[in-house]
Amino acid sequence: MAVAIRCLAILCFLAACLISNRAMARTEAMVGGPCRYASFPGKATIVSVGPVPPGDSGNFPPTPYPPLAVTFTFAPDAPVAGEPDAPHAFTLANGMPPGLRYVERYGLAPGSVLPCELRRIRHGTCTPVLYVFPRIDAADYFELERP
Secondary structure, eight states: OHHHHHHHHHHHHHHHHHHHHHHHHHHHHOOSOOOEEEEEEEEEEEEEEEEOOGGGGGGSOOOSSOOEEEEEEEEESSOOTTOOSSOEEEOOTTSOOOOHHHHHHTTOOTTOEEEEEEEEEEESSSOSEEEEOTTSOTTOOGGGSOO
């Protein structure tokens, strides 16, 4: 009887270790998310559109089109502490600069004013600051396809 109780105790202990190891493995495997952002609506004004400066072309993967540097300023609808009054670079979701056809498709011309939303991270380890343009598909990679 005592041997049976010891065996049962050992089995319970091993089962508990197995369950906790699986739970730990699940939590350790998650990297990055889930993330939560605070959103600040506003407007973006396109400041400039032009060729990427020669020294900057090494900051992103090569493109099959001449890349364009697009800069914009962001004006929130309500004041946002710490929002710099400086130009920001517009890039596609993968970090690549757009090309001429993309700029034309989405109307990214100097002086254009577009709805934009500043998102600042509040929880998690994702990208800390995002500028989201509701009318622009930043994952529209049609220029990567051969014409």
